[in-house]
Amino acid sequence: MDAVIDAHNISxxxxxxxxxVYAVNNVHLHLNRGDFAALVGxxxxxxxxxLNIIGGLDIPSDGWVEINGVNITGLPPNRLIDFRLHxxxxxxxxxxxxxxxxxxxxxxxxxxxxxxxxxxxxxxxxELLTAVGLEDxxxxxxxxxxxxxxxxxxxxxxxxxxxxFVLADEPTANLDSQSATALLDIMEKLNREAGMTFxxxxxxxxxxxxxxxxxxxxxxxVTKDEPGTTPSTTA
Amino acid sequence: xxxxxxxxxxxxxxxxxxxxxxxxxxxxWAGLFIMAIYFGMGDSRLRIAIDNEHSHIxxxxxxxxxxxxxxxxxxxxxxxxxxxxxxxxxxFSLRSLTTGMVATASGSQGIQVNGINPGAxxxxxxxxxxxxxxxxxxxxxxxxxxxxxxxxxxxxxxxxGKVVLTLLDTASNMTSGAFRICGLYRxxxxxxxxxxxxxxxxxxxxxxxxxxxxxxxxVLLHRxxxxxxxxxxxxxxxxxxxxxxxxxxxxxxxxxLSSLDTYSIIFxxxxxxxxxxxxxxxxxxxxxxxxxxxxxxxAVGMNRWRVFRMxxxxxxxxxxxxxxxxxxxxxxxxxxxxxxxxxxxxxMGDTLRNFGYASIIYPILPWHNVLQTMELVLxxxxxxxxxxxxxxxxxxxxEAIRK
Ligand SMILES: Nc1ncnc2c1ncn2[C@@H]1O[C@H](COP(=O)(O)OP(=O)(O)O)[C@@H](O)[C@H]1O
Ligand SMILES: [Mg+2]
Numbered sequence: 001m002d003a004v005i006d007a008h009n010i011s012x013x014x015x016x017x018x019x020x021v022y023a024v025n026n027v028h029l030h031l032n033r034g035d036f037a038a039l040v041g042x043x044x045x046x047x048x049x050x051l052n053i054i055g056g057l058d059i060p061s062d063g064w065v066e067i068n069g070v071n072i073t074g075l076p077p078n079r080l081i082d083f084r085l086h087x088x089x090x091x092x093x094x095x096x097x098x099x100x101x102x103x104x105x106x107x108x109x110x111x112x113x114x115x116x117x118x119x120x121x122x123x124x125x126x127e128l129l130t131a132v133g134l135e136d137x138x139x140x141x142x143x144x145x146x147x148x149x150x151x152x153x154x155x156x157x158x159x160x161x162x163x164x165f166v167l168a169d170e171p172t173a174n175l176d177s178q179s180a181t182a183l184l185d186i187m188e189k190l191n192r193e194a195g196m197t198f199x200x201x202x203x204x205x206x207x208x209x210x211x212x213x214x215x216x217x218x219x220x221x222v223t224k225d226e227p228g229t230t231p232s233t234t235a
Numbered sequence: 236x237x238x239x240x241x242x243x244x245x246x247x248x249x250x251x252x253x254x255x256x257x258x259x260x261x262x263x264w265a266g267l268f269i270m271a272i273y274f275g276m277g278d279s280r281l282r283i284a285i286d287n288e289h290s291h292i293x294x295x296x297x298x299x300x301x302x303x304x305x306x307x308x309x310x311x312x313x314x315x316x317x318x319x320x321x322x323x324x325x326x327f328s329l330r331s332l333t334t335g336m337v338a339t340a341s342g343s344q345g346i347q348v349n350g351i352n353p354g355a356x357x358x359x360x361x362x363x364x365x366x367x368x369x370x371x372x373x374x375x376x377x378x379x380x381x382x383x384x385x386x387x388x389x390x391x392x393x394x395x396g397k398v399v400l401t402l403l404d405t406a407s408n409m410t411s412g413a414f415r416i417c418g419l420y421r422x423x424x425x426x427x428x429x430x431x432x433x434x435x436x437x438x439x440x441x442x443x444x445x446x447x448x449x450x451x452x453x454v455l456l457h458r459x460x461x462x463x464x465x466x467x468x469x470x471x472x473x474x475x476x477x478x479x480x481x482x483x484x485x486x487x488x489x490x491x492l493s494s495l496d497t498y499s500i501i502f503x504x505x506x507x508x509x510x511x512x513x514x515x516x517x518x519x520x521x522x523x524x525x526x527x528x529x530x531x532x533x534a535v536g537m538n539r540w541r542v543f544r545m546x547x548x549x550x551x552x553x554x555x556x557x558x559x560x561x562x563x564x565x566x567x568x569x570x571x572x573x574x575x576x577x578x579x580x581x582x583m584g585d586t587l588r589n590f591g592y593a594s595i596i597y598p599i600l601p602w603h604n605v606l607q608t609m610e611l612v613l614x615x616x617x618x619x620x621x622x623x624x625x626x627x628x629x630x631x632x633x634e635a636i637r638k
Contacts, residue, residue, distance in 0.1 A: 048637075057534055058633045078538060085536025092534075092636055095527040100243035105236070112236050113536055161536070 003069075004165050004197050005031035005054060010063035012049050012220075023049040024060070025220035031165070031199055036191045038211035039201040046220040047201035048169050054199070055088050055167045056080050068164055085113055089158030091168035091200075096154035097142040103129060103153045104138040110160045128156040132186050148179025152186060159190065165197035172207055184210050237541060241548035244521070245556075255517050256557035259510060259612065263561025264568070266506045267608055270499045271569040271598035272577070277495040278599055283423055284488045287360050289481045290328075290453040291462050292469065297477040299450055305333045306405045308448035309476065317472070323461040324454055326358035331439045332450040335402040337382075337432070341391045347430050348402060350439030359455045362420065362433070369394035369418025378438050379417035383428035387419050394418055400432070404443035412442045507611060510554075511619035518550050518623035529627055530635020539628050546624040547617065554616030558609060569600045 007029040014021040024046040031037055039047050052058035054065055056072045064073035072083055084090075097106045104125050111121045129138050132152035134145075142150050151171055158166045168187070172180035184207060190196045200207070208214060216224040245252050285291055294314065299307035311329060318327045331350035336343055353372040357363050362381075363371040372379050380400070382392055392398060394416050401411045414434060422428055440446045456465060462480055469478050482489040522529070529542060576595040 052633050055534070057636075081533065081536055081538045084534065090531075090535050092531060095531055095636065098240060098528060098532070100240055100247060101236075105239070109236055110535060113541070157535070 002033040003030060004033050004035075004067065005029060005199065006066040007050075007054055008063050008066070010050065010053055010060045010065070012046070012053060012058070013061045016061070022220050024053070026063075027217075027220070027222050029054070029215060029222070031197060033197055034191070034195050035197050035199070035213055036188065036211060037199050037213040037215065038208050039199065039215050039217060040203060040208050041201075041217035042203055045217040047217055049220075050217070051167050051169050051199070051201055055090060056084050085110070085161060087164045089161060089163035089166035091151065091154045091158050091166060091171045093170045093173045096157070097150055099142050102139045102141050103134060103145065103156075106142070106153055107157045107160050110157055114161055124160060125156075128159055129153070131190065132156045133182075146179065148175050148182055151175065151179075151183050155183070155186060155190070159194075159196060165199060168198065168200035170201055170203075172202065172204055177206065180204065180207065237545045238548055241545055241552055244525075244549050245552055248521070251517060251520075252553060252556075255513055255553055256560070258513055259554050259557025260561035260564065262506045262510045263558050263608065263612060264564045266503045267562065267565035267600060267605065268568055268598070269502050270604060270608070271565070271572075271600040272596060273495045273499040273502075274601065274604070275573070275596045275598035277492050279597065280488060281492060284485055285459070285481055286455070287362075287365075287422060288424065288427070289484045289488075290359055290455045291459070291481055292454040292456070292466055293479050293481075293484050294452040294454070294469070294473070295450065295477045295479075297475070300477050300479075303332075303334065304407060305331075305403060305443050305445060305450070306407070308405070308445055308450055309452070311447050311449050314449065314452055318452065318454060321465065323456050323458070323465050325457045326355065327452060327454045328352065328355040328359040329436070329449040330356075330451040330453065331436050331443070331445045331448070333402050333404070333439070333443050335400050337386070337390060337398060337400055339390045339392065339398070341389070344386065344390060345430075346386070346400070346432050348400060348439060349431055349433045350436040350445075351433055352436050356433070359453055365420040365422045366418045367421050369416070371418060372433055372435055374417045376415050376417055378412070378414045379435065380414035381418055381420055381433040382416060383431070384419045384421045385425060385428045386432070387416075389429070392416055400434075402439075402443055405445060410442050412438070414438075503608060503611065507615045510612070511615045514550060514553060514616060514619040515622050517553070518546065518620065519626060521549070522546060522623045522627045526630060526635045529630055530632045533630065534632040534636060542627050543624045546627045547620040550620030550623065551613065551616050554612055558612050562605065562609065566600065566605075569598045572598050 007027065010024055010027045010029070011022070012024040014023055027050060029050070039050065041047055049058065053060045056065070056075070060073060064071055066072070067083075067087055070083070072080065075083060098109070101109060107125045107128055108121050111124065125138070126135070129135055132155055134149060134152055134156070137145060137149060142153070145153065154171070155166070158168075172183055175183065187198055187200070188210060191198055202208060213227055214224070215222050294309070296307035296309050298304070315329060318324055328351060333348050335346050335348045337346050351372070357371070357373075363373075366381070367384055370379075372381050380398060382398075386392065396416050397413055398416055399411055399413050401409055404410050420428070440448075456462060466478065466480050533539075533542060576597050578595045
C-alpha cells in the first residue's frame with residue numbers, strides 16, 4: 001500500500017529540565033493513502049501533541065516523521081511552512097476561520113497563498129463549498145454561521161490546497177451531535193469519493209464508530225491499533 | 236487579500252480604531268497648526284527685516300562698518316549709476332549716516348542720524364507708511380526731521396517743533412544743526428525706533444561735509460532668490476567695498492528664523508513620538524487579541540513575511556485614515572486664520588514688537604511642509620508597526636492555537 005504518513009518512534013517531553021511531562025511516548029504511526037483513521041484517547045493522552053508533530057507544527061523530542069517519503073522533522077522553519085501549505089490540510093477544534101473573511105474568502109485565501117490562478121480558485125471554492133453543503137452561505141462571515149457550518153468551511157479550506165491528507169484535531173468537540181454527524185458524513189464522503197486521507201482525533205464515541213481505523217492513545221502510548229468497528233466501505 | 240484582511244481588521248474594534256485615527260488627526264492638526272504659526276511668524280519677521288529694515292543687500296566702506304565714523308564714505312555717482320543699471324534691483328537708497336545727540340529740557344539722548352532721499356527711502360523700505368502723525372520727509376518745510384513716537388515721548392518732542400541735533404562730521408568734530416519735526420513714525424521694531432532719526436541727505440551732507448559721498452547703500456531686489464547671484468556679482472565688481480546680505484547685517488534675524496525651524500521640528504517630533512506610542516499600544520493589543528487567529532494562519536501555511544506585512548498594513552492604514560482628516564482640518568484652520576490673522580497683541584502687549592515682530596500673526600502652511608509632515612506620519616506609523624509585527628512573527632502556531 002501507498003504510505004502517506006510514517007511516524008517513527010515519536011516522543012515528546014515537555015519541560016525536560018524541571019518536571020518532565022511525557023506527552024507522547026515512543027509512538028509509531030503509519031497511514032496509507034485513502035485511510036479514514038481516528039486517534040482516540042481521553043483528554044491529556046497526547047492526541048493534540050501527536051497530531052501537531054505529524055502536521056509539522058511541533059518538533060518531536062525524539063523520532064521523525066515522513067510525509068510521502070519526505071522527512072519533515074528537521075526542515076528549516078520557512079521550508080516547513082511551505083511544506084504545510086502544499087501538503088497538509090488542517091481542521092482545528094476552534095478558531096479555524098479568519099473572522100473578517102467570508103466563507104468564500106476563507107477558502108480562497110489558502111489558494112492565494114499557493115498563488116493559484118483566479119479562475120481555478122473561484123471554481124474550486126464553489127465546488128468545495130457545495131460539497132460541504134454551504135453553496136448558499138458563501139458570502140457570509142463566520143460569525144453568522146453555526147458552529148457546525150464553520151467546521152464545514154474549515155474542512156473545505158483544508159481541502160482547497162489539494163493536500164496529501166487532512167489532520168483534524170477534535171473537529172466535533174464543540175458541536176451538537178446532529179452537526180457532528182453531518183460533519184462526519186461530509187468528511188466520509190470526501191474520503192470515499194475524492195480519496196482524501198483523513199486523520200482525526202476524538203474521544204467522541206459516535207465519531208470513533210465512523211472510523212475505518214482506530215489508534216488508541218493512553219498516556220502518550222498507543223495501546224491499540226485496529227480496524228474500526230463499523231467499516232463504511234460497504235456503504 | 237492581506238490588504239483586505241488588514242482593512243477589515245481595522246473595523247473590528249471600531250471604537251479603538253476611531254480613537255486612534257482621531258488622535259492621529261488631532262496630532263497632525265496640532266503639528267501643522269503650530270508649524271503654520273511658526274512659519275507665519277518667521278515669514279513676517281523675514282518680510283519686515285527685508286522690506287522695512289535692512290533691504291536685501293547693504294554696501295559700506297569696509298572701515299565704516301567697524302568704526303561707524305563719517306570719514307569712511309563711498310562715491311555717490313558711481314554707485315548710483317551702477318545700481319540703476321541692474322535689472323534685479325527694485326529700489327535702492329543711498330544714505331549718509333552719522334552719530335549724534337538730541338538734547339531738550341527733558342534730557343539728552345544718543346541717536347543715529349540717517350540722511351536720506353525721501354523718495355528713494357520710501358521705495359526701498361516704505362518708511363512713509365509708518366508715519367503716525369504729521370508728514371513724511373517729502374515736505375515743503377525746510378530742514379525737516381522725522382523722529383519716532385518713542386523718542387518724541389521720551390524727549391517731549393512735538394510735530395512742528397524745533398530740535399537741535401549735535402552731530403559728528405567727517406573730521407570727528409562736533410557740529411550742530413536746527414531741524415523742524417515734520418512728523419512722527421512708529422515701526423514694528425521698538426529698539427530701532429528709539430535710535431534712528433531721519434533727515435534729508437542734502438541737509439546732513441552740508442552739516443558734516445559728505446556731499447557727493449554716501450555711507451550706506453541699501454538695495455532692495457525684486458525677488459528673494461536673486462539675492463545670492465546679485466550679491467556675488469556686486470562682490471566681484473566692488474572688491475574694496477564691504478557688501479553684505481541681510482543675513483550678515485542682521486545675524487540675529489537669521490538665527491531667529493532658523494531657530495523657528497528647529498522649534499517646529501522639535502514640536503512635530505514630540506507629536507510623532509506620542510503618536511507612535513499610541514499606535515504601538517493599540518496594535519500590540521490587537522495582535523494579542525488575535526493570537527489564535529494568527530496561529531491558524533501560520534499553521535495552514537502563511538509565512539512569517541506575510542504575517543509581518545499584514546500587521547504593518549493594518550498599522551499604516553490606521554494612520555492613513557486619520558492623517559487626511561487632520562490635514563484638512565489644519566488647512567481650513569490655517570486658511571481662515573491667514574485671512575483674519577491672529578492678534579497676539581492682546582495677550583502679549585508690546586512684547587512681540589520689542590523683539591521686532593508684528594503682533595498680528597498670519598499663519599502660513601507651505602505645501603512641501605505639509606507633504607513632509609504626511610511622509611513623517613506615514614514613516615512613524617511604519618516604524619511603529621515594526622514592534623507589533625515582530626511580536627506577531629514570534630508567535631508559535633502550536634502555542635497560539637492552544638490559547
Ligand atoms: N506546552 C505544554 N507544556 C507542558 N505540558 C504540555 C504542553 N502541551 C501539552 N502538555 C501536556 O501534554 C499532555 C498531552 O496533552 P495533549 O497533547 O493536549 O493531549 P490531548 O490532546 O489528548 O488532550 C498533557 O498532560 C498536557 O498537560
Ligand atoms: Mg487536544
